[in-house]
Amino acid sequence: MAQTLIRMFREIGQAQQAREALLAQGFAADQLHLEASEDEAGAAAGNFVLPRKDSPEGAASGVDRPPGEQDAPANSQAMLRGQYILTIEAGDDAQCARAAEIVDPMGAVDVDRRSAGH
Numbered sequence: 001m002a003q004t005l006i007r008m009f010r011e012i013g014q015a016q017q018a019r020e021a022l023l024a025q026g027f028a029a030d031q032l033h034l035e036a037s038e039d040e041a042g043a044a045a046g047n048f049v050l051p052r053k054d055s056p057e058g059a060a061s062g063v064d065r066p067p068g069e070q071d072a073p074a075n076s077q078a079m080l081r082g083q084y085i086l087t088i089e090a091g092d093d094a095q096c097a098r099a100a101e102i103v104d105p106m107g108a109v110d111v112d113r114r115s116a117g118h
Contacts (some may be wrong), residue, residue, distance in 0.1 A: 003096035005088040008109035012036065015084035018103040019118065025102055027095075033087040085111075 008059050009015035070098035085102065104110070 001092060003090045003093055005090055005096050005099050005103075006111045007086045007088070007103050008111050009086065009107055009109070011107070012084050014107040015086050018086055018106045018108060021102050021106065022099060025098070027088070027099065029039040031089045033089075035085045035087070037083055037085065075099075 007018070009018065015034055019034055020031055023029065086108070088096070088099045088103075090099055100108075100110075
């Protein structure tokens with residue numbers, strides 16, 4: 001069963017290094033998604049940068065959400081802080097655990113554990 005692993009990084013260099021390490025260990029590029037929540041130009045939404053005036057003020061996260069979606073995604077608190085989010089789409093539990101073993105020593109923060117107060 002497919003698993004998704006989400007890790008947050010404070011520095012873009014750490015996030016890029018983690019992505020490169022995953023690629024070197026056989027993960028496919030289409031399994032890895034790196035997003036920056038903010039840069040000097042404004043809030044990011046997906047792979048595009050929005051001017052601050054166009055970011056959704058109500059959500060205060062800078063992330064576009066589908067119409068009618070009320071609840072913020074699990075990583076919304078990270079998005080508020082200007083972090084770098086690496087999402088890994090693993091094929092199964094073993095690949096998910098392997099990805100965590102690769103990226104966690106590189107400064108990754110487990111978004112799920114952090115949001116649960118651990």
